Amino acid sequence: AQKITQTQPGMFVQEKEAVTLDCTYDTSDPSYGLFWYKQPSSGEMIFLIYQGSYDQQNATEGRYSLNFQKARKSANLVISASQLGDSALYFCAMRERDRDDKIIFGKGTRLHILP
Amino acid sequence: GAGVSQSPSNKVTEKGKDVELRCDPISGHTALYWYRQSLGQGLEFLIYFQGNSAPDKSGLPSDRFSAERTGGSVSTLTIQRTQQEDSAVYLCASSFTGRSTDTQYFGPGTRLTVL
Numbered sequence: 001a002q003k004i005t006q007t008q009p010g011m012f013v014q015e016k017e018a019v020t021l022d023c024t025y026d027t028s029d030p031s032y033g034l035f036w037y038k039q040p041s042s043g044e045m046i047f048l049i050y051q052g053s054y055d056q057q058n059a060t061e062g063r064y065s066l067n068f069q070k071a072r073k074s075a076n077l078v079i080s081a082s083q084l085g086d087s088a089l090y091f092c093a094m095r096e097r098d099r100d101d102k103i104i105f106g107k108g109t110r111l112h113i114l115p
Numbered sequence: 116g117a118g119v120s121q122s123p124s125n126k127v128t129e130k131g132k133d134v135e136l137r138c139d140p141i142s143g144h145t146a147l148y149w150y151r152q153s154l155g156q157g158l159e160f161l162i163y164f165q166g167n168s169a170p171d172k173s174g175l176p177s178d179r180f181s182a183e184r185t186g187g188s189v190s191t192l193t194i195q196r197t198q199q200e201d202s203a204v205y206l207c208a209s210s211f212t213g214r215s216t217d218t219q220y221f222g223p224g225t226r227l228t229v230l
Contacts, residue, residue: 035218035219037221042223043204043223043226044221044222044223044224045158045208045221045224046221047218047220047221050218091157091158097214103148103160103208103219104160105157105158107157108157
């Protein structure tokens, strides 16, 4: 079974609209971290936001917020007021305490922002 | 401060040749990771170094792949007798520790093309 599932291989969104990128995960470890990364066409991996499994509040970083629903094992990324520069490949990732030597990535969602 | 750097940024080689890829992590980061990203795919974990501990090599796809980390800092990933299926972007990341809550910061990657 996949540890990280991103069901949207591609999305098209109008500029200035909000967008939600889906991510579900699978773990039996009570302690884990969830991450979102952005990979623009230049290829670099840019860290966006982090959510710890014990965090009570949803993480926010500027226009990025993480809709963390622990019982549903869901960690969707919400981008408010999308911009053309948001067009990129977005990866959801997880690290588990009992396997904290590696981070597991989803297959990614390619987001296209339309002018 | 300086981020993770990798060299070369691009490498074209002939099938059967050996290649070395270099990673300079962020200063003070004890954990270093190598990943491989094939065209349009997510990231595949290769190897992990944490401090002076023996590396986790569980992700290396074959014995043609090896990596070392000298002095707890710079790392070199070596691929011997390269094959065309080795063509990919090789990404290096570092984090302050190896804990599951630590964010990994990525370098720009080395794009390897095996002809």
